Amino acid sequence: MNTVANRSIFRLGESETNRVEAFSDGVLAIVITLLVLEIKVPHLSIDDDATQWAALTDLVPTIVAWVISFVFVLVFWVAHHYLFNSLQKVDRGLLWLNGLFLLFMSFVPFPTALAGEYPATSPPLVLLSGTMLGAAASFSAMRLYVLRGHGLIAANAESAARLALRRSLIAPTLYAIGLVVAFFEPWLSIAIQVLVPGIFFLPAKATGETHRSRAPSARD
């Protein structure tokens, strides 16, 4: 009977985190898909093949900006996925931090469109780096909050979470640098925006550990 009760509580926590995950997934899925709406169909007076190809070539910066932001959102979706997988429940504080994270994420389409319209100029890249900084910093804040003993994280996931927190400070640091250099060297800022997700792609071990953490707590 005790086991049933425990399982019920566990499941309650799970269903709670599930709904926050579902809402966040919804927002992130919409952001990632809306990005394409900023690539506008060119309206040409002459529409032979050559003119169309030229118009499409003009869209290359917009498409590059789209890919950068797509990968950015995807990387944070994966990180969000692993973070919430290591939680056994959520509380109001985490809900609001998550809301702040989503505020920055859902702003992404605007500076992305701006960067596509005015490629390699300062203002759009300052705004884009600032948005990415805000998203990355609020994500790190969630990791920190979770570790500050509100009983949100599964006990056996703590050491992995501590490691993940330390690693997760890399992204906001780099985006802060990207924000500053965007004022002087737009291309360097773009390079940083390409680099950061690249870092996330490589080392899968630490966060992978966080991921498997729920199984043991369900097993006993």
Place this chain on the structure above:
Amino acid sequence: MNTVANRSIFRLGESETNRVEAFSDGVLAIVITLLVLEIKVPHLSIDDDATQWAALTDLVPTIVAWVISFVFVLVFWVAHHYLFNSLQKVDRGLLWLNGLFLLFMSFVPFPTALAGEYPATSPPLVLLSGTMLGAAASFSAMRLYVLRGHGLIAANAESAARLALRRSLIAPTLYAIGLVVAFFEPWLSIAIQVLVPGIFFLPAKATGETHRSRAPSARD
């Protein structure tokens, strides 16, 4: 066997509320993310940095309107989350009230865009306050409906729900005042729109209680 049967019924109710939650989450996630589409990329004939910064400065009211509406939708998403967490099933009446709530919520992007285009003038703020009033009032109506004995609410969640209902009347009252003052003092109306979510951020106790209510009913 009895326990299994009871649990099945419980789970049925849960899966039912889950789908209404999922649909509502979907709508709210889309609304909150669509808001950004109303921030339009400025098309400039001269695109040096100074002109771009000036154009971005012109967008500040639009961005403020975006943040206000973002927080508005987020606050009601959290409230919706806690309300449906305290339910054991939904019926048709609640489905329609929820539909009315979603009607107002999904209208939000339009007055938000209007308020960004014509900042601090009466008509957009009348429309925005009216939309927020409609959403808040239909949300209170859901709280009331749930308490009117259709067996929707978990027994042990009732007293907390009664408290939450009383508290939930604050928002529509303030938005009604905001609607009236928008005709005369647009800035006062904006102040109210900033204030109301602020109230929701602070006291987490009453609704937190509602939240934990499902555990005991699952335990027996």
Place this chain on the structure above:
Amino acid sequence: MNTVANRSIFRLGESETNRVEAFSDGVLAIVITLLVLEIKVPHLSIDDDATQWAALTDLVPTIVAWVISFVFVLVFWVAHHYLFNSLQKVDRGLLWLNGLFLLFMSFVPFPTALAGEYPATSPPLVLLSGTMLGAAASFSAMRLYVLRGHGLIAANAESAARLALRRSLIAPTLYAIGLVVAFFEPWLSIAIQVLVPGIFFLPAKATGETHRSRAPSARD
């Protein structure tokens, strides 16, 4: 062991219907929320209050079209919700019929915008009625398909489903009439579009029965 196996199969079916429901809910939630994007912010050269109010008054037909389509999508979401609740699994045939239904549903924003732009004229109302007819007819086709013995429906839900099928033929019939009269009497077509969801709002018994049908099958 047998019971466990049976439950597993049951759950498998449930998880299957869940994903189709989730995808359909996603599409319907997006459709219902996208509708508002067709209400465009008026761009005024003079922006005093009187001019703004006049411009908002001009938007009334667009807002009426938006409400009609919103209610249309909501009613079909509720109907879809109850239909899939009475199923124990889905097959490919149903997936494709559901796809056809979603094709018509996701087209709704276009004729809605058209009807708002050219109010009470024939072409938009012909297109809108045609789209509603297509959606309603493909929904009835799903009801019919489910009853044609592919083992999709829970045994004890059959009689209720038969009743629901008979009732569900009312909507396509009325929309077919609406389509024809739209060529001659646009207002009569609008009246039908307002009327049909009204019918769905009233009698909750038959479909309510379908709804409860899953409980007994889970109990034994």
Place this chain on the structure above:
Amino acid sequence: MNTVANRSIFRLGESETNRVEAFSDGVLAIVITLLVLEIKVPHLSIDDDATQWAALTDLVPTIVAWVISFVFVLVFWVAHHYLFNSLQKVDRGLLWLNGLFLLFMSFVPFPTALAGEYPATSPPLVLLSGTMLGAAASFSAMRLYVLRGHGLIAANAESAARLALRRSLIAPTLYAIGLVVAFFEPWLSIAIQVLVPGIFFLPAKATGETHRSRAPSARD
């Protein structure tokens, strides 16, 4: 106790695949619904019925492009649904491949809008075929990855998955041909885009088998 542990692990895997499915479903549902936004309401100076009908007739290529892309996304959603149903867990590699697949899928609205604007000309059809090729190829890559022994696929689903992989190479091959012929014979490229989903509609057996594969693994 062993059974409970096993089931927990199984459920963990299931809940993991569930969230990737939910995110992918979200993206695909949004893509499929956003497509309609590219059908723009014509703005006419004279708005009598004849002018409106003429304007709607001009939209036929746009609507045809919309239907082709809608069916394309739907077919891949169904394929994605069956693929993930045969998995017991996901890993990072699959997450990134799935991300690549979603990148191509979420790009679809742009070439679709382009093909509607400049019907039966080369550039849009090259871009659309290329996007479909990218999506189809990354989907086949997922099928291949899953079979390469990362323990993702349920043991009893392997033979069906091998068959499905062989079958799933047809689509990228045909889209590659469509891409090449789009440079010379736009209509032939359109014919291929209509043909490929048609192939998917017909033979339901092989993939159907994959589908049922989860039941036995849940039973023991």
